[in-house]
Amino acid sequence: MSDPYLRFDDISVEFPGVRALDHVSFGANAGEVHALMGENGAGKSTLLKVLSGVNRVTSGALWIDGERHVFANEREALDQGIAIIYQELTLSPNLSVAENLLLGQLPVRKGFVDRRALRETALGVLRDLGEEGIDPATRVRDLSIGQQQMIEIGRALLRNARIIAFDEPTSSLSVQEIRNLKRIVKRLRDEGKVVLYVTHRMDEVFEMCDAITVFRDGQHISTHPTLEHIDHDVLVSEMVGREIEDVYGYRERQHGPVQLEVKGLKGPGIAEPASFDVRQGEVFGLFGLVGAGRSELLRLVCGAEKAEAGSVRFKGRDGLFTSPREAIQSGIAMCPEDRKTQGIFAIASVGDNINISCRRFFSRWKLFRNTARETRNARDYIRRLRIKTPGPETRIGTLSGGNQQKTILARWLAEDIDVFVMDEPTRGIDVGARRDIYSLLYDLAEQGKSVVVISSDLAEVSSICDRIGVMRDGRVIDVVHRDQATPERLLGLALPA
Structure with missing residues (x-):
């Protein structure tokens, strides 16, 4: 040969x-x-x-x-x-x-x-x-x-x-x-x-x-x-290096009252006013083909794009967020799909990427950084999320895409966040790390947090979510409960008529 x-x-x-x-x-x-x-x-x-x-x-x-x-x-x-x-x-x-x-x-x-x-x-x-x-x-x-x-x-x-x-x-x-x-x-x-x-x-x-x-x-x-x-x-x-029987590992849990309610939201990429709600302790999915308007809808919710109409009700507040910063300070954070340009600070370290938002909690006087607490916080999340890096001082741009994604997740876990919006959270992530991330999402839900997952992966969205909103051509076509969310039904709703 x-x-x-x-x-x-x-x-x-x-x-x-x-x-x-x-x-x-x-x-x-x-x-x-x-x-x-x-x-x-x-x-x-x-x-x-x-x-x-x-x-x-x-x-x-x-x-x-x-x-x-x-x-x-x-x-x-x-x-x-x-x-x-x-x-x-x-x-x-x-x-x-x-x-x-x-x-x-x-x-x-x-x-x-x-x-x-x-x-x-x-x-x-x-x-x-x-x-x-x-x-x-x-x-x-x-x-x-x-x-x-x-x-x-x-x-x-x-x-x-x-x-x-x-x-x-x-x-x-x-x-x-x-x-x-x-x-x-x-x-x-x-x-x-x-x-x-x-x-x-x-x-x-x-x-x-x-x-x-x-x-x-x-x-x-x-x-x-x-x-x-x-x-x-x-x-x-x-x-x-080990057997993984069920990568999704879905865990049943109780859901609380509605935590996030979106009413008649309309803006760029959304063809008609969209409405949905997410409960405490729920993993809510948004499924659709690329270009269906899923990311555009959640960017409107999080204040990353200016809405033309509608409202977002959250913690008794009924209105629209004017910026992602306002949403984060209220308790809503988004992990974007395009992590390179919208998620990470490529020339900064892993530690700085984790601490960039939450470091305001670590210093009493705000003017000075508490580097010791920042280092402990970064090392803690590197360990918990199994981020493969030599240490917190490593430049994040040298990490693999999946480990960059875990670092972004760590950033918001270190914040006081009640609603986590995850746009394609397992894009480019291996099977072992996927299980870790799914388990983390279930942990958040069990703590009473709400998780919104945008995904174009049929198996993923039907396996980890409690309810799934299906989008097509900028419209929310239907919201399907988990026990009825077969891949055939979800794809049938998502495909053009």
Whole structure:
């Protein structure tokens, strides 16, 4: 049997206080979709950054088509035909779609950018992506997160790379965009490319992938060259090092009186006035396809967008919040879906991201920080939420997406919050960490808190929520109780008539 086209040979990567990869060796063949699986912090993203030249190896090397490589930077990796589509987008928001697609390879005519050629090339890529409705002149910041993800994918395709890696590519995509992505991945495989595919979604692995490599704690656990003798339970056990029988672990509880009541709320993204209520001790879900208006509705509730009509009744107050700060001070906080631009302070430490809001409680005089209490608070939540970081002083931008999400959750847990709004709380989070987060949500509900979960994951929303509001085209179509919330009924309500 011939050697694999891409081979990782004894790769180790060390950062101060942590070994991110520990003597990892495996290979991936041309014309193969090879899944990389493991918990958050297992080393998958670090491996992709080694492949792209972002991270330098402590030991080991890459072998590509029989040649040994150690990349010093991203340019060297690009020159060898390697393209990485990261979960956290790397687009330039103030540039147009066309400029982002061809950044670094803009067509030039007589010393100037050839705008006609730029537009024509961009239109061709958008057709290939199934995104013909996007104008190449549109600024990227005006696109949805899912559309931005597709532009990121298109940029990689334009480089005609031989090795393409996808890092959680479907976490923000609509149903149609996921179909288009699957078509693109199949085409790349048929063209003989090496496709590395990082995902936590088991259904995607068994539908799209030919081989699987599992990581745990920076180590290579196993490589399955075919899926013939592997199943869901075996994969989960290898990823987390233990068996997880029920990842959702739903817990029955008593519900109290209505804690949050939304009446006739209308604003950007909401086609008709929306009303719903959430009780004490309840996990309330908002389900719908991407673009249904779920996030827009909750942003109106939390004061992140200005409502045109309606009211929010909370703690005897009947009105509208004018800002997220006012909502937080009243006891309502939101964990946004786009954690990179709306959730974290990327250049700050994990500790600062946890304490940024609650530190006002730690100092009597307000003018001075109580660093000792802040450190204790950060370490406490790092331990409770099992955030994988060398310590509170580590810059949050170096953490995996799932551990960044846990840090945002820790920030609001340290606050005096009564209603937690979670927008896609388990996006890009592994199966073991998901169970931890679900258990945390149940803990909050059992303490009399209210939890609102926005999710496009049918299994998740039907398994963890007590009631589910289904949205379609900016409208709340129905509110379904848990015992009637079959996946078929929820999807039937969410799909266009």
